[in-house]
Amino acid sequence: MLFCVVGLLLASNVTTGIALYFAPEINSLFREDNGTLVTAYEQRITQLRLEVDRLHSRQYAQMGDMNLQMHDLVNQQEVLFEQHEYVRALTEMARELGITQHAETDPLVTSSISSAPATPPTDTAQLAASLLAMQEETRMALVSLSDAATLSANEIAAELDTIGIAAPLESSGIGGPFLPARGSGISIVEEANAVADALGRYQTARQILLTAPVRSPIAGASSVSSNFGNRMDPFLKRTAFHSGMDFRATTGTAVLSAAHGVVTFAGTNGGYGKMVEIDHGGGLITRYAHLSQILVGKGQKVTGGERVGLSGSTGRSTGPHLHFEVRRNGAAIEPAHFLSAGRALSRYLQQPEARQSMRSRRRLPSRPRHAGRARLP
DSSP states (O other): OHHHHHHHHHHHHHHHHHHHHTSHHHHHHHHHHHHHHHHHHHHHHHHHHHHHHHHHHHHHHHHHHHHHHHHHHHHHHHHHHHHHHHHHHHHHHHHHHTOHHHHTTOHHHHHHHHOSOSSOOSSHHHHHHHHHHHHHHHHHHHHHHHHHHHHHHHHHHHHHHTTTOOOOOOOOSOOOOOOOOSTTOSOHHHHHHHHHHHHHHHHHHHHHHHTSSOSOSBSSOOOEEEOSEEEEOTTTOSEEEEOSEEEEOOTTOEEEOSSSEEEEEEEEOGGGOEEEEEEEETTEEEEEEEEEEEOOOTTOEEOTTOEEEEEBOOSSOSSSEEEEEEEETTEEEOHHHHHHHHHHTHHHHSSOOOSSOTTTOOOSOOOOTTSOOOOOO
16 A cells, blocks of 8 residues: 555656646746857857957958058168268268268278168067168268268368468367267267268368469479578678579479469579469469479469479579479468478378269269258259
8 A cells, every 4th residue: 555655646746847847937937048049159169150250350460460560560661771872972072071080980881881781680679770770871971971071171271371371161169079969869860961061061171272372383392592681682692682582403403283263374583594374273373483384374374283394593593493482472481381281181181082062963872762852962
């Protein structure tokens, strides 16, 4: 009986459970819970997909930014290459103008012109660092060129001032050590144009120097037999004024023009004997007297160091020598001061002249892209 009662109870419980499971209300509750889980799962999947898409979009944007940065850096590198060509052109001008002893010995100039990489780096940071180094080297090279030209021009102007020849350089009294500009500063092209101006001032000073009668008027080594000023006259044996300098020279020694100029007299002139007179401009003339032979004619243009005659003993002379005079506005002045200035500036006199004036030159490259206007001298 007990087993029968327990069996009936189990059977009734199973029957009740099956009935409840298949009841519409209970079944709907189970299906609603299952739908909620599915919906929540689908929403999570959608959120994950959106997150992945966002990450992909961010990655693509970063890649695009890197490509733009690399493109900009490559453009800047091309500009700097053009600016290096500009510096090279300025250096060549400095060499033609005769200031290579300053520029070529400066390691910054050499490194600036030759250190540019042949191929651009592929790493953005490495390329940016390379461009920055190129900019600094270029700036320092330009400063070196400007300093060399300015110092040379000032040296010439100062020495010419001692003999009363003005060399207006249109420069103001400013200076100081070179330090890289803070912020954007001026462009490299503007600095290069400042170098071109400095080279132009140097060329102006040197052109004035070439017309100053400061070269030795006699070829080879020669001593002075009589100076400028009062002396004992060799014929009258009494004090007289000597208007020039006498250089000992054997007959036929080459007599040289003391500077660029135009021959205003070539012939016999009383006690001067055979004489050449050259006008150098600015009221300055030189005379070469007692010549045995005249090699130039009136109106002829001559350059400094060019032969204008041969020494001799014509006119009022006791023996072969050269009488050399410097006159300003018709009055005889001390030639020794001019020859002393010539010795001090001899290195500038020995340099070849530039084939073309800085003011008319047009061989500089056009302005670099994105770098400001390049004002060509």
